[in-house]
Amino acid sequence: NAGVTQTPKFRVLKTGQSMTLLCAQDMNHEYMYWYRQDPGMGLRLIHYSVGEGTTAKGEVPDGYNVSRLKKQNFLLGLESAAPSQTSVYFCASSSRYRTEAFFGQGTRLTVV
Amino acid sequence: KNEVEQSPQNLTAQEGEFITINCSYSVGISALHWLQQHPGGGIVSLFMLSSGKKKHGRLIATINIQEKHSSLHITASHPRDSAVYICAVPENYGGSQGNLIFGKGTKLSVKP
Numbered sequence: 001n002a003g004v005t006q007t008p009k010f011r012v013l014k015t016g017q018s019m020t021l022l023c024a025q026d027m028n029h030e031y032m033y034w035y036r037q038d039p040g041m042g043l044r045l046i047h048y049s050v051g052e053g054t055t056a057k058g059e060v061p062d063g064y065n066v067s068r069l070k071k072q073n074f075l076l077g078l079e080s081a082a083p084s085q086t087s088v089y090f091c092a093s094s095s096r097y098r099t100e101a102f103f104g105q106g107t108r109l110t111v112v
Numbered sequence: 113k114n115e116v117e118q119s120p121q122n123l124t125a126q127e128g129e130f131i132t133i134n135c136s137y138s139v140g141i142s143a144l145h146w147l148q149q150h151p152g153g154g155i156v157s158l159f160m161l162s163s164g165k166k167k168h169g170r171l172i173a174t175i176n177i178q179e180k181h182s183s184l185h186i187t188a189s190h191p192r193d194s195a196v197y198i199c200a201v202p203e204n205y206g207g208s209q210g211n212l213i214f215g216k217g218t219k220l221s222v223k224p
Contacts, residue, residue: 033211040216042198042213042214042215042216043200043212043214044214045211048211058211088153090155092155100145100157100160101145101157101212102157103155103156103157105153106153106154108153
């Protein structure tokens with residue numbers, strides 16, 4: 001039982017490059033989330049999804065896009081990376097029945 | 113929108129000590145989460161509670177809904193308890209349990 005799996009775990013990008021982070025969950029959860037974690041700040045919500053084919057903006061959505069074509073996968077895209085997007089990114093999933101959230105191991109992204 | 117304050121920010125304890133970490137929030141909630149972030153970066157959900165008290169091993173979480181306050185206690189602390197402990201609440205009352213507002217965390221270091 002893998003839970004929530006994020007790929008890649010580490011990545012270095014040059015300014016202006018694009019990339020996609022993949023989050024996969026095997027718990028049949030309806031809700032999925034992308035957060036970023038920066039030093040001295042709590043985790044902040046980027047985008048989330050309450051079901052296949054639906055996405056919504058969170059607290060810090062600018063510069064990111066997401067897609068949820070399959071229930072088990074939630075993709076986070078950076079079209080033109082900026083140094084301000086250097087962060088650790090966490091994906092999470094939860095059931096719609098008010099249960100705990102399960103987190104992936106994180107992706108450490110550096111934009112130079 | 114909810115705001116979350118944790119105290120203390122940093123905590124150093126000797127092995128065996130009883131530890132308390134506090135969390136206060138500003139808006140009424142349906143449930144509160146305590147999470148643990150390991151030194152390696154992974155995040156694990158410890159508790160989700162909406163009233164009273166929950167216990168898991170040496171960890172105890174309590175919540176006072178009227179006072180908008182929760183505490184996480186660790187009894188007989190051990191060096192392996194060293195981690196960052198994070199409190200999180202839904203953005204709004206009744207909000208999804210994954211659309212969370214996070215505290216900045218309490219970094220606990222337990223010395224042998």
